[in-house]
Amino acid sequence: MLNIKKIRRDFPILKRKIYGHPLVYFDNAATTQKPQKVIDTINKFYIYSNSNIHRGAHYMSDEATISYEKVRASVKSFINSKHLEEIIFTKGTTDSINLVASSFGRLIISEGDEIIITIMEHHSNIVPWQMICEEKKAKLLTIPINDKGGMLFDEFEKLLSIKTKFIAITHVSNTLGTINPIKKIINKAHLFNVPVLIDGAQAVAHTKIDVQDLDCDFYVFSAHKMYASTGVGILYGKEKWLNEMPPYQGGGSMIKSVNINKSIYSELPHKFEAGTPNIAGIMSIDPAILYMEDVGLHEIEDYEHQLLEYATQEIMKIKGVSIIGIMDDKTSILSFIVDGKHPSDIGIILDKLGVAVRTGHHCTEPLMRCLNISGTVRASFAFYNTFQEVDIFINAVKLAIKMLN
Amino acid sequence: MSIQAKQDEIIAEFSSFNSPVDRYDHIIKIAKELPIIEKQYKNEDCLIKGCQSKVWLHSEFNNNIVAFTADSDTVITKGIIALLIRVLSGHTPKEIFESDLYFIDKIGMNKLFSPIRNNGLLEMVKQIKLYSKQYMG
Structure with a gap:
């Protein structure tokens, strides 16, 4: 059992009021x-130990490098x-995908090759692949979904061929919540x-x-x-790929030595x-990981699932509501x-x-076009949310519908 | 009624609502008063660019008076454009073009909106004034 009261106290923003109402x-x-x-x-960091990493010749720089x-x-x-x-720090999911598309994509994709994604991808897992396909005259293929919002594994198998050079798939759909059978795909x-x-992006905070x-x-x-x-x-x-891949961006830190004609890159x-x-x-990632592990990822997953089940059950009672994405997983x-x-x-x-x-x-x-809708209302829960907030x-949804009728 | 008088009337109307929800409820009611654009004008040309939701706006000019019709895919935007039309329709191009729309701030419409929606609102006003300018000759 999670101690939600204690957890909520650890997140100061949750005390905020919005238009006089407690923030949900x-x-x-x-x-x-x-x-x-x-x-x-x-x-x-900024009050006590701000300094640059990996290059300083002083105490605080060494301290920052060690923490980093x-x-x-x-x-x-x-x-x-x-x-x-094998762990590379980037600016985020989008940056990470662009890095792989740009560096690895350029290395392995040639004219006539195919890259497979699903129709439920976020734009950041579509556009970088489109860009590399355009550049290399390769083709981007999409795995369709069923009407519950689950990817069609059979269709994926049909798309796979000797032309397939890369597959990029979301673990969890940010719109549907669907957990894809990634192990089977891999x-x-x-x-x-x-x-x-x-x-x-949508999986790490919710499952191990x-x-x-x-x-x-x-x-x-x-x-x-x-939470960071x-x-x-x-x-x-994987180390073998990262070693083969050329650098994505040039600059400080990524070089061993720079000669005006040629630079030697870092390992x-x-x-x-x-x-x-x-x-x-x-x-900030370190304390976030510690916090999640302290609460327990299995416990988080269980509790969030209960919130989802309760919210699903209650919203289904409202006339005219349809849930988009109803997979069991x-x-x-x-x-x-x-x-x-x-x-x-x-x-x-x-x-x-x-x-x-x-x-x-x-x-x-x-995905919206495939489902023939212009958009949805999306409520997404975290372990600091409560059943009372679901109520x-x-x-609020009932009142909104009443007002709009 | 002058543009100013109509704005003052709206300000008085909104002053009785305390909560943002009540103000929105009123905007939704006003949406029903919107003079709906004729089907033939609900096209790409009449679509206002820069709005988060779709807004179509059409104007007609007769006897030195401009009349507007509009539509939107969202009710709240319909209410907002209905308010603008209530204030500005039925006036001369010059009056519309030179109007100072102080009621937007006074009823707290700008504060009720996200910055993106506020831009949309400004785009609607801009488009209304652009139409009027064309008729000024």
Whole structure:
């Protein structure tokens, strides 16, 4: 059993009132709130130990470098990667995908090749692949979904061929909440020697990730969706690939020596970390991981699932509501539409009642087109949310519908 | 009624609502008063760019008076454009073009909106004034 009262006290923002109502924060799929320890880590860095890493000849720089590299070790154990060098710090999921598309994509994709994604991808796992396909005259193929919002594995098998050179798939759909059968996909792809990237942005904060068990070639995620800072994220890549890949960006930190005619690049992981990073942001990942592990990822998953089940059951009682994404295997994302009502109208009214949700296409326009809808209202839960908040949300939805009738 | 008198009337109307929800409830009611654009004008040309939701706006000019019709895919936007039309329709192009729309601030419409929606609101006003300017000759 989670001690929700104690947990809520650890997240100072949850005390806020919005338009006089207690904040009900159900936009966790967009970004999660930060526990005090994460906020303290960022503050402490700037108050006490701000200095640049990896290059200083002084006490504070060494101290910052040690703390920064300690985060790499935490992330390594958090996702159970084999080597420390396989953890690359980036600006976030989007940056990680662009890095792989640009560096690895250019290396392995040639004219006539094919890259496979699903129709439910977020734009950030579509556009970088479109760009590389355009450049190399390759083809981007999409795996369709069934009407419950689950990907069609048979169709995936049909798309796989000797032309397939890469597969990029989201672990969890940010719009539907669907958990994709990534292990099965990876196994199948590897039979064809095709490497697979998993977009874990919507998964890391909700379920335990083990990259060795998954055997994925790349796994990417953002820190801000797992209770840490915005603007930083992770690229996990198998060492053999990362070693083969050319650097993505040039600059300081990623070189061993620079000669005006030729530079010698650093070894992993620094080869992919050009320039001064968001040091405080990266340091905030450590306390976020500790916090989640302290609460327990299995406990988080269980509790969030209960919230989802309760919210699903209650919202289904409202006339005219249809849930978008009804697979059994789901994270705590509840997307819905209401007959004859625009999601944006509902979202605005919920906001005025203190309930924060997201409305619109959720950066998944191809999925919206495939479902033949313009958008949804999306409520997404985290472990600091409560059943009482679900009640407030349900009542707010009822009131919004009544007002719009 | 002058543009000013109509604005003052709206300000008085909204002053009785205390909570943002009540103000929105009123905007939704006003949406029902919107003079709906004729089907033939509900096209790409009449679509206002820069709005988060779709807004179509059409104007007609007769006897030195401009009349507007509009539509939107969201009810709340319909209410907002209905308010603008209530204030500005039935006036001369010059009056519309030179109007100072102080009621937007006074009823707290700008504060009720996200910055993105506020831009949309400004785009609607801009488009209304652009139409009027064309008729000024």
